[in-house]
Amino acid sequence: MPRRSLLAAVTGATVLALVTATTPALAQPVAPGAPAAGQCSDEPRDLPVHEFTDHRELGVELSRIERVSGGAVDVTEVGRSNRGREVWAARVGTGPKAVLITSEIHGNEKTGTDAILRLLDFLGTSDSPKAERWRSEVTVVAIPKMNPDGAELDRRGNDMTWDEVTARFPQLRGSEPAWNYYTTPRQGDDYAQRPGFDVNRDYNPDLSYEPKAEDFPGTSADTGWYITPESRIVRDVYKGLVAEFGEVDTYVDLHHQGACYVMPDDPGRFVTLSISGKFVDDPATTPGYEEYADTYDLDYSKQLNVAVYNALQGRANNNPLFGNITLYPQDTNLPGTGLGSFALNGSGAVLFEVRGQTQTLGQKYRAQLTQAVYIGLDGMLSSIASGQVENLDPAVYDTIPPRGPSIGDAAERRSLQVLEP
Numbered sequence: 001m002p003r004r005s006l007l008a009a010v011t012g013a014t015v016l017a018l019v020t021a022t023t024p025a026l027a028q029p030v031a032p033g034a035p036a037a038g039q040c041s042d043e044p045r046d047l048p049v050h051e052f053t054d055h056r057e058l059g060v061e062l063s064r065i066e067r068v069s070g071g072a073v074d075v076t077e078v079g080r081s082n083r084g085r086e087v088w089a090a091r092v093g094t095g096p097k098a099v100l101i102t103s104e105i106h107g108n109e110k111t112g113t114d115a116i117l118r119l120l121d122f123l124g125t126s127d128s129p130k131a132e133r134w135r136s137e138v139t140v141v142a143i144p145k146m147n148p149d150g151a152e153l154d155r156r157g158n159d160m161t162w163d164e165v166t167a168r169f170p171q172l173r174g175s176e177p178a179w180n181y182y183t184t185p186r187q188g189d190d191y192a193q194r195p196g197f198d199v200n201r202d203y204n205p206d207l208s209y210e211p212k213a214e215d216f217p218g219t220s221a222d223t224g225w226y227i228t229p230e231s232r233i234v235r236d237v238y239k240g241l242v243a244e245f246g247e248v249d250t251y252v253d254l255h256h257q258g259a260c261y262v263m264p265d266d267p268g269r270f271v272t273l274s275i276s277g278k279f280v281d282d283p284a285t286t287p288g289y290e291e292y293a294d295t296y297d298l299d300y301s302k303q304l305n306v307a308v309y310n311a312l313q314g315r316a317n318n319n320p321l322f323g324n325i326t327l328y329p330q331d332t333n334l335p336g337t338g339l340g341s342f343a344l345n346g347s348g349a350v351l352f353e354v355r356g357q358t359q360t361l362g363q364k365y366r367a368q369l370t371q372a373v374y375i376g377l378d379g380m381l382s383s384i385a386s387g388q389v390e391n392l393d394p395a396v397y398d399t400i401p402p403r404g405p406s407i408g409d410a411a412e413r414r415s416l417q418v419l420e421p
């Protein structure tokens, strides 16, 4: 596959060592587990990712967890990707609060899948009081690697052509393709040969929406259409949970962002993780969205994010990496994202944006970044299960430091802004 030719012949570690050696002024003392910011690049490269869980391994691991859990974890195939790969949901717990967690909607953002597997293993096999409380108070439904075609290609978009869309939805023949249809190179991937969609612009808060020709090509500020099988699968799981529980208490979507953001008060520290609970403008004051004003609960999303933040700050003494947490930019208005659409339907919403996608960091910090996601999920679930989340002050959310600037290459930085979350 032709991609990421630049620097492909040497490993990321070698590159870092080379550039650092030529710029001693930027070298920082390196705390254990906390790589100091020095040189950083968002330029796409070919880097190994085999330590992450691929689609085949995911199936094996989910089966194993289901087996050893003795019935606590139930794994089902909830649909197939456009190229026919299984999409699985794993369900554990019998509590009244439904928590939906998804990962790898962008296939080059992989730590979330590994964190989910660890979470399922704990929830399914531990007889600790903590695990028992989680299982009795919460019902967790996880859809790891929800875009398996993109994940196998190790790229952001899914693997689907506009012709395939119009074959499924004949009413769209003759329409201009959706604005989020990728046909040109980005992030080092050749979409000209294999086009695809950003699945995370394909959601619509109207959970019964079917694609209409007059709604294309759309824009980032508009809702999506459920034209991809992957977004429809998650939508259907979400609707099923609404039918069963009345609402989905919490929706978490696990992503990665650019590799080179630094803390606002310290350009020597990279941002490990940015979080957010806000994805859309206030529906009460947004024309066309008034119907969602009563269900939308930004304060609850803020409380959930505070639980995530507190858990990570509590671990910062052990590992400074977990102290480098910021808010994701709060000026996003993306109703076509899963988080935006489900937040409008009343779910508390939490975005994780881990440092660096695979084309910039590969698997280099896999274990630590996966651990950061796990700690955040652990803190959030503990807070939901105990009810403490209701006592957290939403105003604390607004005191979480904002993300600092990116110190990466300017050209790549510009393109990043349209490639998040």
Ligand SMILES: [Zn+2]
Pocket: 106, 109, 255, 256, 420, 421
């Ligand atoms: Zn993403």
